[in-house]
Each structure stands twice: as C-alpha cells, then as structure tokens.
Amino acid sequence: MELTHISALESKHAGLERRIAEERARPAPNDALLKELKRRKLRIKEELAHVQQVH
Secondary structure: OHHHHHHHHHHHHHHHHHHHHHHHHOOOOOHHHHHHHHHHHHHHHHHHHHHHHHO
16 A cells, blocks of 8 residues: 555656646746645655655
C-alpha cells in the first residue's frame, strides 16, 4: 500500500511540475495560478518525504 501511495504522490508531483512549466511558458502567465500550483507541489513533496521517511 505504501509503495502505491508513494507512486501516486510522485505522479501528482510530476504532473504539477508539468503544469507549472506550461503556465510559465504562456505569454502572460497567471501568477495566482502559479502560486497555487507551487503551494500544492510543495505540500505533495513534504508528504512524499514524510511517507518515505516512515516507510
């Protein structure tokens, strides 16, 4: 179960990285959206670190 959870978190993290890169590439990036995406990415990164530490 833990490995599935870790894989899911890694997948979400990668997806957010792609969305951030796509938004940054736009001619007029939405700063509020970028801030929210980065916040979510950080939360996932922290959860991933915690799960890996416990596992």
